[in-house]
Amino acid sequence: MCTTHLAKAVRILDADRLPKAHTSQGPLPWFTTEGPKLYKRGGWYYVFAPSGSVKGGWQGVFRSRRIDGPYEGRNVMDQGDTPINGPHQGAWVDTPSGEDWFLHFSDTDSYGRRVFLQPMQWGADGWPIIGRRRGSQPYGAPVARNRKPNVASQPVTVPVTSDEFDNGYHRGWQWMANPMPDWVDPAVKGKLRLKAVSSPANLWEAGHLLTQKLPGMAFSVTTAVELKPGGQPGERAGLVAYGYDYAWIGLENTAAGQRLVQVTRLGADLGLSKGHVRQSHETVLVAPVEVRGPVHVRLSFSPVEVPDAAPDFPHYWHSMLHSTHAKVTFSYSLDGTTFQPFGPAFTTQPGRWVGTQVGLFAQAPGGTPSNTATRAGYGEFDYFRFSE
Incomplete structure (x- = not known):
């Protein structure tokens, strides 16, 4: 009792x-x-x-x-x-x-x-x-620069960001929900193998995204992704810039074979951040390349100022008349050396009480029957590297 x-x-x-x-x-x-x-x-x-x-x-x-x-x-x-x-x-x-x-x-x-x-x-x-x-x-x-506190000398350190996945993934990563044990195959070393988890097409409703905070204002992040489908169309894996709006570049399995795609979804949170419900749809662009193995994909971020409407306060600071977001451009490479631009640029949005996140995922279509889900494929990522 x-x-x-x-x-x-x-x-x-x-x-x-x-x-x-x-x-x-x-x-x-x-x-x-x-x-x-x-x-x-x-x-x-x-x-x-x-x-x-x-x-x-x-x-x-x-x-x-x-x-x-x-x-x-x-x-x-x-x-x-x-x-x-x-x-x-x-x-x-x-x-x-x-x-x-x-x-x-x-x-x-x-x-x-x-x-x-x-x-x-x-x-x-x-x-x-x-x-x-x-x-x-x-x-x-507030001051942006100041002398340091008078404390014992400490080495200069920065958060760990890039990952070669030599021994799993480092502690700088964040799942979007409490993870299940089978989302990552721990037996695979030197790569990150993510299970293609059955979930709604809208990644806002998927918990199996593995993400990081943005590490700086202007940077690029690159990975090599290979999709090993379980045999059903609709499985996909990629590199995502994630928030109320999101966009990703990666691979998708179809009845005709794999294709390299750029996918954008505006209003992924279904308008809940603005107090109402609205529809949200994907925009898919297919690259004119034949996918025969791993593809190197890259997102490049640069800050942009976006004007905002004046708040309904009687007095406010002028900084409230704009927001700071990121312009993201997409590119890919079949050899890991020469990258080709792909698709239109995308302007990020933050998430709920957090900024934009960048990360990896593998996904099977929502509603995949249990007898099929046991044969779900996976996405395999060889590395995850930030650069200026």
């Missing part, structure tokens, strides 16, 4: 009822106040919480002598005249040498939520100011 005891929840802070925040855009009401973190310093309880939306918000701090309030609040950092939008939703970090820092993100659309480290100071009045001080203002502005 299991007994659960639930303590009574107490609301200690309702930011929406507080006086307007003083920001570089003038007085603004508190809204979308979320992600709180509670600290205690010098006899004060501090709640650090972002407010004002993801891209158009600021970092709020609330304080009280009692944990249950009442709390007073203020803006301690906003975008100001910088290109770093919504500098908030992070954490206060202190060091053994007594320095204070603030770790936060900034939404960069298709490039995800980039992380920044800001200097932080405590004023004589017991309030923090984060980022670059702005004269006598009680709030700071």
Whole structure:
């Protein structure tokens, strides 16, 4: 027998009822106040919480002598005249040498939520100011470059991205859902063998995509893909740029044999990101080549600024009038040396609370009968390499 005891929840802070925040855009009401973190310093309880939306918000701090309030609040950092939008939703970090820092993100659309480290100071009045001080203002502005914290020397490291699949796949990869054991054949070394999993044609509804975050602003990613179908038309495998819209280049099995294709799907999330349901269809382009084995395929990314409609706020930062996405071009090679451009360029979209992802997949048609699924084929990828 299991007994659960639930303590009574107490609301200690309702930011929406507080006086307007003083920001570089003038007085603004508190809204979308979320992600709180509670600290205690010098006899004060501090709640650090972002407010004002993801891209158009600021970092709020609330304080009280009692944990249950009442709390007073203020803006301690906003975008100001910088290109770093919504500098908030992070954490206060202190060091053994007594320095204070603030770790936060900034939404960069298709490039995800980039992380920044800001200097932080405590004023004589017991309030923090984060980022670059702005004269006598009680709030700071974020900085893109700054001296490093005074901590022990550390080697310069970067996340692992490229993969030769010598011993499976490295830890920089992410599945789109909890993986099943048979999605990857662990007995294969030096290559990645992905099972052609039966799933809907819309990859937004498929959990068996193996993806990575975009590693930079401008780059190319290349792989060699070979499709070993189980005998049924419709199996496919490829290299995908994935988000609310997605596009991929790879191989598809048909009754007439394999073909090299570029596939684009706009509104893959069926409009759910915009609060309504709509139809979504694939656009398929077939390359004029004969597929006889592995094909090297490449996606090349470069950043583009896309204009956005003005938000329905009374005041906003001008950075909210555009989004940063990536223009993706496609190419292929039969010998791994000479690459041919293929198909139109594609403009990325982010995913749900994440940026665009790039990855690999193998797929069998949705609704494949169980007696056929046991004979499903696979996609085999020889390498996965990023380059500038």
